[in-house]
Amino acid sequence: MCYAHDSLAATLLTASGAPANRIGDFAVGYVDVPPGETLAIAIDALAEGVHFATSDSAEDVAFKAVAVNLSDLAAMGATPRSATVGLAVEASRGAWLKGFRNGLGQAADAFGIDIVAADVCRGATVVSVEALGHVPVTDALHRKGALPGDSIFVTGSLGDAGLALALGRGEVSLSDDDDAAYLLARLNRPQPRLAAGVALRGIASAAIDLSDGLSGDLGHVLLHSAVGASVEVDKLPLSAALRNGVSDETARRLAISAGDDYELCFSVPESRRKALQARLPTMGCPVTHIGCVEAEPGLRLKFGDGRPYETPAAYTHFSAPG
Amino acid sequence: MCYAHDSLAATLLTASGAPANRIGDFAVGYVDVPPGETLAIAIDALAEGVHFATSDSAEDVAFKAVAVNLSDLAAMGATPRSATVGLAVEASRGAWLKGFRNGLGQAADAFGIDIVAADVCRGATVVSVEALGHVPVTDALHRKGALPGDSIFVTGSLGDAGLALALGRGEVSLSDDDDAAYLLARLNRPQPRLAAGVALRGIASAAIDLSDGLSGDLGHVLLHSAVGASVEVDKLPLSAALRNGVSDETARRLAISAGDDYELCFSVPESRRKALQARLPTMGCPVTHIGCVEAEPGLRLKFGDGRPYETPAAYTHFSAPG
Numbered sequence: 001m002c003y004a005h006d007s008l009a010a011t012l013l014t015a016s017g018a019p020a021n022r023i024g025d026f027a028v029g030y031v032d033v034p035p036g037e038t039l040a041i042a043i044d045a046l047a048e049g050v051h052f053a054t055s056d057s058a059e060d061v062a063f064k065a066v067a068v069n070l071s072d073l074a075a076m077g078a079t080p081r082s083a084t085v086g087l088a089v090e091a092s093r094g095a096w097l098k099g100f101r102n103g104l105g106q107a108a109d110a111f112g113i114d115i116v117a118a119d120v121c122r123g124a125t126v127v128s129v130e131a132l133g134h135v136p137v138t139d140a141l142h143r144k145g146a147l148p149g150d151s152i153f154v155t156g157s158l159g160d161a162g163l164a165l166a167l168g169r170g171e172v173s174l175s176d177d178d179d180a181a182y183l184l185a186r187l188n189r190p191q192p193r194l195a196a197g198v199a200l201r202g203i204a205s206a207a208i209d210l211s212d213g214l215s216g217d218l219g220h221v222l223l224h225s226a227v228g229a230s231v232e233v234d235k236l237p238l239s240a241a242l243r244n245g246v247s248d249e250t251a252r253r254l255a256i257s258a259g260d261d262y263e264l265c266f267s268v269p270e271s272r273r274k275a276l277q278a279r280l281p282t283m284g285c286p287v288t289h290i291g292c293v294e295a296e297p298g299l300r301l302k303f304g305d306g307r308p309y310e311t312p313a314a315y316t317h318f319s320a321p322g
Numbered sequence: 323m324c325y326a327h328d329s330l331a332a333t334l335l336t337a338s339g340a341p342a343n344r345i346g347d348f349a350v351g352y353v354d355v356p357p358g359e360t361l362a363i364a365i366d367a368l369a370e371g372v373h374f375a376t377s378d379s380a381e382d383v384a385f386k387a388v389a390v391n392l393s394d395l396a397a398m399g400a401t402p403r404s405a406t407v408g409l410a411v412e413a414s415r416g417a418w419l420k421g422f423r424n425g426l427g428q429a430a431d432a433f434g435i436d437i438v439a440a441d442v443c444r445g446a447t448v449v450s451v452e453a454l455g456h457v458p459v460t461d462a463l464h465r466k467g468a469l470p471g472d473s474i475f476v477t478g479s480l481g482d483a484g485l486a487l488a489l490g491r492g493e494v495s496l497s498d499d500d501d502a503a504y505l506l507a508r509l510n511r512p513q514p515r516l517a518a519g520v521a522l523r524g525i526a527s528a529a530i531d532l533s534d535g536l537s538g539d540l541g542h543v544l545l546h547s548a549v550g551a552s553v554e555v556d557k558l559p560l561s562a563a564l565r566n567g568v569s570d571e572t573a574r575r576l577a578i579s580a581g582d583d584y585e586l587c588f589s590v591p592e593s594r595r596k597a598l599q600a601r602l603p604t605m606g607c608p609v610t611h612i613g614c615v616e617a618e619p620g621l622r623l624k625f626g627d628g629r630p631y632e633t634p635a636a637y638t639h640f641s642a643p644g
């Protein structure tokens with residue numbers, strides 16, 4: 001059925017450094033799963049003009065398409081193994097495709113995975129990347145499972161990608177070039193918290209990666225777990241670049257509601273807090289305690305002194321900072 | 323990054339009859355692989371306006387997108403287990419999406435698989451379906467491995483989908499409505515040869531499914547196996563509907579070069595011919611001996627009496643039927 005552009009698909013696979021015995025079959029591949037482990041899958045579909053612009057770097061688009069799926073695998077506690085690519089692109093976009101191929105190869109190298117199967121067809125540019133990994137059956141992390149009394153943590157820092165998006169759109173400018181470069185890398189080259197995800201096996205009661213923003217994604221965990229939570233906004237981890245660039249209030253709002261950070265948010269029962277402490281050195285990133293799970297449904301944001309923190313109904317990040 | 327249309331994705335999953343514990347996480351999922359087996363993956367990307375028309379039945383598009391990937395799994399000898407869907411579609415296409423969801427559910431029911439993960443985003447309509455299955459590591463079938471002296475077989479009948487495509491385009495008409503219905507079902511509702519693929523474990527030296535046509539797809543096997551082949555055109559299996567509808571010569575040409583049949587083509591060493599015979603009853607379809615693998619590269623088509631069969635360089639199926 002598909003106009004299988006075999007040479008393009010082969011080129012995508014070759015770029016990834018896939019072993020030679022996996023290049024023969026283009027749109028099909030094999031992945032081994034160790035005994036006692038289950039296969040974890042994450043999929044993300046992205047359309048040009050909606051999720052990325054025609055002018056965006058094709059290398060960044062490919063790198064990020066892989067990275068965001070690996071971030072999902074991290075939140076499942078899985079060890080990443082491979083990725084597959086379904087790509088629609090017009091034949092005239094040779095330079096774009098070359099950049100895309102390079103970005104795929106960079107992601108494969110950076111995260112130690114193989115691109116095991118790819119199908120490239122003609123059409124409006126749409127990227128569908130799927131990441132595959134494995135995790136011991138009994139250790140797989142889920143979005144549900146948080147219980148009242150569990151503590152809530154996040155990895156790394158929040159809000160960076162939100163500010164980078166505003167930077168890219170020219171809605172804000174920074175005086176420090178290093179800060180700007182750091183923030184843009186956070187947006188365009190996300191680093192999935194893979195080591196942290198593996199370290200959380202047997203420790204986190206629920207986990208999710210922050211793609212849509214803390215309030216939305218933590219909200220998914222709460223909904224699936226049929227619980228609520230309180231989060232202290234003073235505790236949200238903010239990078240120096242974010243704090244340098246905008247007011248404390250704007251930084252907080254970005255940390256709460258901007259997406260694309262690809263940090264992990266997870267809950268840990270009191271009984272496993274010591275085990276978490278012991279594993280912190282293997283996680284490869286800071287971990288911050290931001291709140292606790294409660295029986296009452298809903299997400300309650302508050303200051304350290306207990307005052308509720310309220311997000312204006314129609315808040316715009318940069319129209320009225322401060 | 324992706325505008326994750328969670329409710330749509332959830333609807334896709336629900337439609338497939340996926341177990342409840344697999345619906346919570348939309349764009350992520352788990353698949354178990356039995357010990358000693360390897361995961362087999364097939365992926366196919368299809369764009370509206372290129373691989374299917376806006377006016378095509380969305381149910382058929384979804385059913386076929388799953389079926390053609392399962393056909394790839396059949397050619398790998400794999401037992402199908404699940405599928406994932408990356409879909410870009412505009413929010414205004416609610417009716418189309420509903421039809422797509424129905425078609426997915428029909429395919430999941432028909433082939434006994436779960437849709438374990440789906441991501442739906444806004445954009446020009448592109449469908450990327452991936453099928454996942456498993457096969458004992460030592461029994462996995464590949465496109466390479468055919469050796470001189472092996473016999474070449476195909477399942478079912480060839481050329482039906484090619485004639486159906488011409489029917490759909492109004493390039494040809496048939497007097498028999500039953501024939502037309504049979505042919506259109508062959509095009510729009512392909513039945514992957516899953517039982518045959520499993521039966522060929524440990525028997526076929528190489529296998530491929532016929533998506534692009536016998537000459538092209540057998541050509542892939544020959545290329546990857548570094549061999550050639552002779553095929554007797556008189557032996558190609560033709561359905562009654564195809565023979566009723568067009569001349570013998572046109573039927574032959576469709577069987578050789580038209581695509582979308584989703585039959586299996588495979589090679590079997592002389593030492594395993596008896597084992598193949600013994601398994602025929604489990605394959606669920608006729609199997610026809612059409613030729614043999616030879617050391618000399620290239621595909622040689624010939625009549626039973628040895629005369630070479632030559633395809634005109636610029637052949638058009640229906641402009642001058644023979």
